[in-house]
Amino acid sequence: MTSPPCEADPDLFFDEGNAGRTARAKKVCAGCPLRDPCLTEALAHAVEGVWSATTTDERKAMRRRAGIKARQIVTNPLRWKGEVA
Numbered sequence: 660m661t662s663p664p665c666e667a668d669p670d671l672f673f674d675e676g677n678a679g680r681t682a683r684a685k686k687v688c689a690g691c692p693l694r695d696p697c698l699t700e701a702l703a704h705a706v707e708g709v710w711s712a713t714t715t716d717e718r719k720a721m722r723r724r725a726g727i728k729a730r731q732i733v734t735n736p737l738r739w740k741g742e743v744a
């Protein structure tokens with residue numbers, strides 16, 4: 660399993676109040692080989708933070724347009740990203 664680049668600085672992906680840090684997180688995602696499955700997972704679940712270069716609000720808009728209803732999850736999203744125990 661490829662280790663996702665967001666593992667190096669997870670906090671960067673959960674600071675959506677800071678536009679500069681959000682832009683940096685999106686840049687990291689741009690080069691990530693897991694981008695497609697990451698977006699699929701993020702759209703399917705009501706996770707917060709930057710996932711696959713999208714913010715929480717951007718995914719809400721994408722779901723609205725596509726008619727997707729997100730499921731609530733209780734696990735740490737970084738657990739999926741890193742496939743860690």
Ligand code: SF4
Pocket residue numbers: 663664665666672687688689691692693694697698709710711712740
């Ligand atoms: S949030 Fe998703 S696309 Fe971005 S670096 Fe992590 S695994 Fe890759």
